[in-house]
Amino acid sequence: MLGMKFNWGTGVFLAFVAFMSFILYFVISTLTDSDLNYDLVTDDYYKKELGYQKEINALTRAKVLGMQVQFEETTEGVVLTFPEKIDFTKVKGTMFLYRPSDKHLDFEIPISLSDSHLLIPNNRLKDGRWDINVEWTYNGETFLSKKEISL
Template identity: 55%
Template structure:
């Protein structure tokens, strides 16, 4: 068999296609490369998006919104002082974008105007905090990105 330009081009194309197919198959079958959505039940959350927008507008219309401060014991989430603490119901959700196993949720049941998130639950790095609460049958939502 004589090796000419045509044969060389065919061999180069076949080698390139084989190289690409190797990486496609490796990436789709290897368990260390996950292709999950950001959150479970993504589409169900999308349907409730308008409720979130309304709750965020309710929170932004307050004279005083939630304040989040870093203290020695962890994160201090302070609610508006105009609210009666025992009437506040809801949850604080901390989402870790780099590791979903570190995500956690704390129910809001407070006797003072603040909630303390313990430091032992917080690993250094980026966190997305979502505080959704209800006060006198009105929904509120507060979102903040934190670097701890």
């Protein structure tokens, strides 16, 4: 190596080796970094995809029959208002609150109504974006209402 000349070919080769070393270092450090999480948005993504048509049907049924849940953000929290024309004691279902940025904050609440309103208190909701899905049945029919809120 002592008697070797440094010409443009050697410079290109060394630049290429340095570039490839940088790319290799970057790929390896990215793949092994435990701070980076590569989870799917939901764990059962493919299973949910198969049930998507049922979701569309429930959303459409709620809209056509006027059985949509109304969402209102208040100082106490998010108030859900069910249609006034129904018997609240016959409503069964669940409300799923999904936090896209952190799946550990997701939670589900069973629906139990004594009147047309249901409150999700602010202390249950961390600031940020939430997707609220309310799936409920009444007289054997399933309805779905969805809302995206930002606190």
